[in-house]
Amino acid sequence: MNIKKIMHVENLTHFYGNQIGCKGINFDLYKGEILGIVGESGSGKSTLLKCLSGEISPSAGKINISLDQGGVKDFLSLPEQEKRQLMRSMWGIVHQNPRDGLNLRISAGGNIAERLLNVSEKNYSFLRNTGKYWMEKTEMDPDRIDEFPLSFSGGMQQRLQISKILSSNPQIVFMDEPTGGLDVSVQAKILDTIKSIVRDINVTMIIVTHDLAVVRFLTDKLLVMKDGIVVETGLTDRVLDDPQHSYTQLLTSSILQV
Amino acid sequence: MKTGFNFAYLDEATKRMIRRKILKAVCIPGYQCPFGGREMPLAYGWGTGGIQVTASIIGKQDILKVIDQGADDTTNAVSIKNFFKRVCNIMTTDRTAEASLIQTRHRIPETTLNKDQIIVYQVPQPEPLRKLEPKEKETRKLHAYKEYALMHVKLYEEISQFGSVIKTWAYPVETNNRYITDPTPIPKFDNPKMNNMEALQLFGAGREKRIYAIPPYTKVKSLDFDDHPFEIQTWDECCSICGSTKSYLDEIIINNEGKKNFICSDTDFCKSNLEKNK
Amino acid sequence: MKIIELKNVNKKFILHNQKGTVLNVLKNINLEIKTGECIALVGKSGIGKSTFLKMLYGNYLPSSGEINIYNNNKINIANSLEHQIINLRKYFIGYVSQFLRVLPRVPTIEIVSDTLKQQSLFDEHSLIKIKKLLSELNIQESMWNLSPLTFSGGEQQRVNLAKTLIGNYSILLLDEPTASLDDINKSIVIDMIKSKLKKDVTIIVIVHDKKIRNEICTREINLEKYIPNDN
Numbered sequence: 076m077n078i079k080k081i082m083h084v085e086n087l088t089h090f091y092g093n094q095i096g097c098k099g100i101n102f103d104l105y106k107g108e109i110l111g112i113v114g115e116s117g118s119g120k121s122t123l124l125k126c127l128s129g130e131i132s133p134s135a136g137k138i139n140i141s142l143d144q145g146g147v148k149d150f151l152s153l154p155e156q157e158k159r160q161l162m163r164s165m166w167g168i169v170h171q172n173p174r175d176g177l178n179l180r181i182s183a184g185g186n187i188a189e190r191l192l193n194v195s196e197k198n199y200s201f202l203r204n205t206g207k208y209w210m211e212k213t214e215m216d217p218d219r220i221d222e223f224p225l226s227f228s229g230g231m232q233q234r235l236q237i238s239k240i241l242s243s244n245p246q247i248v249f250m251d252e253p254t255g256g257l258d259v260s261v262q263a264k265i266l267d268t269i270k271s272i273v274r275d276i277n278v279t280m281i282i283v284t285h286d287l288a289v290v291r292f293l294t295d296k297l298l299v300m301k302d303g304i305v306v307e308t309g310l311t312d313r314v315l316d317d318p319q320h321s322y323t324q325l326l327t328s329s330i331l332q333v
Numbered sequence: 334m335k336t337g338f339n340f341a342y343l344d345e346a347t348k349r350m351i352r353r354k355i356l357k358a359v360c361i362p363g364y365q366c367p368f369g370g371r372e373m374p375l376a377y378g379w380g381t382g383g384i385q386v387t388a389s390i391i392g393k394q395d396i397l398k399v400i401d402q403g404a405d406d407t408t409n410a411v412s413i414k415n416f417f418k419r420v421c422n423i424m425t426t427d428r429t430a431e432a433s434l435i436q437t438r439h440r441i442p443e444t445t446l447n448k449d450q451i452i453v454y455q456v457p458q459p460e461p462l463r464k465l466e467p468k469e470k471e472t473r474k475l476h477a478y479k480e481y482a483l484m485h486v487k488l489y490e491e492i493s494q495f496g497s498v499i500k501t502w503a504y505p506v507e508t509n510n511r512y513i514t515d516p517t518p519i520p521k522f523d524n525p526k527m528n529n530m531e532a533l534q535l536f537g538a539g540r541e542k543r544i545y546a547i548p549p550y551t552k553v554k555s556l557d558f559d560d561h562p563f564e565i566q567t568w569d570e571c572c573s574i575c576g577s578t579k580s581y582l583d584e585i586i587i588n589n590e591g592k593k594n595f596i597c598s599d600t601d602f603c604k605s606n607l608e609k610n611k
Numbered sequence: 612m613k614i615i616e617l618k619n620v621n622k623k624f625i626l627h628n629q630k631g632t633v634l635n636v637l638k639n640i641n642l643e644i645k646t647g648e649c650i651a652l653v654g655k656s657g658i659g660k661s662t663f664l665k666m667l668y669g670n671y672l673p674s675s676g677e678i679n680i681y682n683n684n685k686i687n688i689a690n691s692l693e694h695q696i697i698n699l700r701k702y703f704i705g706y707v708s709q710f711l712r713v714l715p716r717v718p719t720i721e722i723v724s725d726t727l728k729q730q731s732l733f734d735e736h737s738l739i740k741i742k743k744l745l746s747e748l749n750i751q752e753s754m755w756n757l758s759p760l761t762f763s764g765g766e767q768q769r770v771n772l773a774k775t776l777i778g779n780y781s782i783l784l785l786d787e788p789t790a791s792l793d794d795i796n797k798s799i800v801i802d803m804i805k806s807k808l809k810k811d812v813t814i815i816v817i818v819h820d821k822k823i824r825n826e827i828c829t830r831e832i833n834l835e836k837y838i839p840n841d842n
Contacts, residue, residue, distance in 0.1 A: 078698070107694075108693070108697075155474075156477070156478045160480075163482075181486055184489070185486050188485070188489045189482045189486045192481075192482035192485045192486060192489075193482045197485065197557075198558055198559040198560055199489065199492055199560050200560050203493070221493050263715055266714075267715070267716050274725065274729075292714060295693055295697055309693065310696055312670055313672055316665070316670055317665070317670065317671040317672050319672065320627070321628060325627075
């Protein structure tokens with residue numbers, strides 16, 4: 076079976092002045108894979124995510140992407156327009172704080188509609204039905220489609236953000252600490268929702284988190300970062316159950332038992 | 334004509350600059366061109382943009398008509414007409430068909446404009462996306478990359494809240510399949526007239542210092558959804574003066590009991606209609 | 612036809628954060644396993660039987676050597692891309708661990724059907740098949756829609772078995788599948804393993820009960836001979 080490689084990252088490096096953000100990052104991402112990036116605060120995982128999602132342009136390195144249409148492209152030299160278009164439809168970021176990813180001045184349904192309108196669906200009932208479908212899929216009450224994001228709880232806002240991103244059937248979803256600001260019970264439910272959606276649709280994801288339980292739940296493979304470099308990589312359960320690098324061993328042995 | 338002024342008030346260098354901007358605007362239908370707007374002897378918000386555009390293109394043979402909300406005899410229209418009479422010594426008219434140049438605030442005349450005419454709109458806010466995206470840097474990108482989802486989201490929100498699009502004036506249009514354009518605060522009743530219009534349409538925003546244009550015979554489409562198509566206003570009543578049923582009607586409260594009448598907003602059309610019917 | 616091949620496999624653990632202690636576990640493993648064999652791993656407790664199984668599943672990384680799985684082509688588990696191993700696990704190798712590890716809140720029946728969904732084998736008859744398997748394993752119908760995380764140890768193990776046995780795998784790795792089961796359930800599980808063997812499934816099993824080993828296994832591999840002598 077031949078699985079398509081959709082992202083190839085080579086020697087990706089970013090400096091903030093003299094300070095290392097991330098250095099010499101290499102990995103490949105295949106269609107349908109869920110990649111976790113773990114590491115402590117300041118390990119460079121967020122910098123890496125920003126480089127990958129086009130939010131900052133790295134100091135050096137290469138990112139080749141392979142889109143459903145258009146073959147292999149050099150992501151870093153894409154014109155701004157194409158990058159923006161990519162982020163608005165083919166790719167998507169789920170931010171840690173849902174308020175960064177939602178437009179608070181428009182309703183829940185409007186937020187989802189905005190994403191769909193980027194791929195040019197000018198049909199009201201379609202927008203409406205798709206909005207409700209995705210709200211249901213993320214275990215929200217579709218009757219609340221006309222309410223504004225601020226009337227939702229933090230967990231619901233996060234669900235709304237996920238609905239919004241997934242509604243356009245994206246090729247790659249980037250998640251930055253998707254359950255970061257939520258309490259444990261809400262966290263578990265959202266992870267469960269994400270997991271069941273992943274089972275249903277063949278979406279490729281890159282998840283940045285410091286939470287090893289999250290990566291064990293959701294991801295197929297793992298990059299472990301420390302001080303801006305990747306210290307270990309491999310199958311998620313392999314890295315967590317048989318860590319090779321001293322930092323990974325420290326990380327996995329630091330989990331508190333409940 | 335008053336002496337001590339250049340013809341049409343503005344100096345020739347300024348007029349040339351504005352004409353260049355107008356040419357650029359005509360070349361890129363619906364695109365907002367920044368221009369070096371001048372101080373006019375009139376406060377911002379009273380048509381300084383429109384006046385500068387008119388002043389730059391007016392010639393000695395032109396016959397000028399100025400309307401405000403469709404009427405030739407309201408303050409804004411009368412004072413602008415008098416201004417040009419004074420600084421150009423040109424003819425003015427109330428008759429739409431006689432005019433070669435029409436400056437307007439908030440209406441398009443009911444009489445169909447022809448290819449020898451130019452209509453100049455006064456523009457309060459040239460940026461249709463401004464209320465949705467406050468940053469100019471961002472709105473320029475949205476236009477440049479044709480990222481217009483937000484505009485449709487606005488319509489979506491109105492349908493979901495009120496059952497239909499409630500925006501009745503300054504209803505956004507797409508010009509020449511490209512730029513989303515603010516048609517100025519004309520009623521949406523007038524939007525279809527902009528489509529494929531024979532006359533050249535010029536838009537001047539004095540405070541915002543922008544000029545944009547819709548060349549003759551250009552496609553202008555009011556935004557809508559497939560299943561919620563664009564519709565114009567209709568009235569059950571007719572004009573209580575001329576009896577017209579196909580013009581844009583203003584609602585007038587005529588006594589303290591709240592009795593109301595409807596009359597044509599376009600005074601010239603109303604007058605000619607009345608004469609014709611006699 | 613060989614289906615699994617180990618070449619010069621060594622496994623040691625280096626505990627960097629415990630003064631760099633090196634634990635040499637297994638050394639110089641060279642062996643072949645043929646399709647349809649049922650191999651029992653034997654050796655005293657702590658010798659590395661689970662480690663051996665986990666290496667075959669790609670869960671543990673050999674320190675050196677090759678572990679080749681012969682699917683249509685050869686895949687070296689010790690040195691393959693993640694998605695290849697994941698694919699192998701989806702369709703080819705099933706693993707039943709000692710402890711059930713599942714998402715909270717997911718009902719038992721869904722956990723079991725998930726295996727079929729992953730293998731794209733889920734159809735209108737699947738639910739009947741799943742229900743039959745669960746009843747055979749003596750899991751009461753009232754529990755099918757509950758998450759197994761609240762079940763007893765034996766029940767959890769049977770769910771764990773059901774989850775893997777429902778699938779259409781060519782290799783099964785079973786880590787003490789009968790450990791916490793009573794005699795009735797034990798014999799049920801043994802029968803299921805036997806019927807898998809009839810379908811030419813290759814099984815590698817850790818089981819302490821000699822009687823069971825004699826009943827199902829075609830060969831025993833004693834890990835004693837792979838203990839490094841420098842330990």
